[in-house]
Amino acid sequence: MKSNFRFLHQAKRFWKTLGPGLITGASDDDPSAITTFSQAGASYGLKTLWMAVLAYPILAIIQEMCALIGIVTGKGLTSVVKQYYPRWLLYTLILLTCPAFLLNIGADIALLGEAGNLLFPGIPSIYCSIGFTLLLFVLILLLPYSKLVHIMKFVCLVLLVYLIVPFLTPQKIKFIFSNTIIPSFLWDKDFILIVTGLIGAIISPYLFFWQASSEVEALEPAALGNPVIKRFTFLLMRKDILSGAFFAVLIMYFIILTTGTILHDHGIRNINNIRDAAAALRPLAGNLSWLLFSVGVIGTGFLIIPVLSVTISYILMEAFDFKAGLSKKPGEARLFYFVIGISMCFGVAMHWLHISSVRALLLTTILYGITAPLLIGIILHVANNNKVMGQYRNNRKSNISGILILSLMLTNLLALGYFMFIR
Secondary structure (H helix, E strand, O other): OHHHHHHHHHHHHHHHHOOHHHHHHHHOOOHHHHHHHHHHHHHHOOOOOHHHHHHHHHHHHHHHHHHHHHHHHOOOHHHHHHHHOOHHHHHHHHHHHHHHHHHHHHHHHHHHHHHHHHHOOOOOHHHHHHHHHHHHHHHHHHOOHHHHHHHHHHHHHHHHHHHOHHHHOOOOHHHHHHHHHOOOOOOOHHHHHHHHHHHHHHOOHHHHHHHHHHHHHHOOHHHHOOHHHHHHHHHHHHHHHHHHHHHHHHHHHHHHHHHHHHHHHHOOOOOOOHHHHHHHHHHHHOHHHHHHHHHHHHHHHHHHHHHHHHHHHHHHHHHOOOOOOOOOOOOOOHHHHHHHHHHHHHHHHOOOOOOOHHHHHHHHHHHHHHHHHHHHHHHHHHHOOHHHHHHHOOOHHHHHHHHHHHHHHHHHHHHHHHHHHHO
């Protein structure tokens, strides 16, 4: 009895230490990412399962660099680039990121509406999209940052439903294990595109901005000037990020596992949207799998849409010196909340603009896969900039890891360019 109580107490303490890192990791598995993971599994079975294992250290290392930048400088990534780098680099960042983030919001809102329609067939998808979006915006306006983070942490737990779905049908454990540890690679255009999409889905550029800015939001003012408090903050940040990154790749792993064993093995090789994935699972794995898959989409939609819209606002407010932050009340940062609202409205408006959610999410994940190496290069430079980071700049281990990550992503881009423009 005492051991159970001790375990619950430790689990509660651990849960309290989690924050921006967990939210960042969970928001990485947004509806567009779920669609990309589903397409990878349906098209190639378990051939991309190993990428989830590789993604864990990559995601954790890059997130930690971004978090460290936020904690050390007390500023978001955009503010740091504006202060220490040429203006053309700042404007390039905005042009490369914000349009893609807007497309991502629109695609996610559309997919959220489709998932709502699956659960409530009597309500058209567009009304589900509008209703969910309004609810999210009201929560952002009314709730203080601490409560909003608390709610978002619990929303993350909804994604755990994906750990159940693959085991609703018999599985070949040895086959799964071999595909997990032994990389498979096909030298063809479609496979390279899927790999690029998976990289863009799990190493999403919006995470870099959100991680740094949300660490600043969560930072106690005393930590900025006190080395002892700062060291404790670093330890908590690392634990948070390692947990969040593990959570992100765990969901990625199980979605590929689900669609790779249930859909691919039954000849379903093409997933155009969440509706296709959920509907295809229903006759093969039962009503429970279909229901859990849909609920998971709604849960992650409730997480990612605020993260994306707030990230756009962080970038623009920091770039042009306006007040920003979820810890500020709407009356204190009107423009910050206005941009959040406009971003969400654009996402809903994609329905009437006849922009296909499937095309939008495919384009965004590929754009993310292309722009992520550039952003990682910038983050590596910032993390090694003595003027910015001082004694907290990257150590040799972090630099070697970062350069390896950048090299892998550039190699993938070269392969993609070869198939797209040469072969």
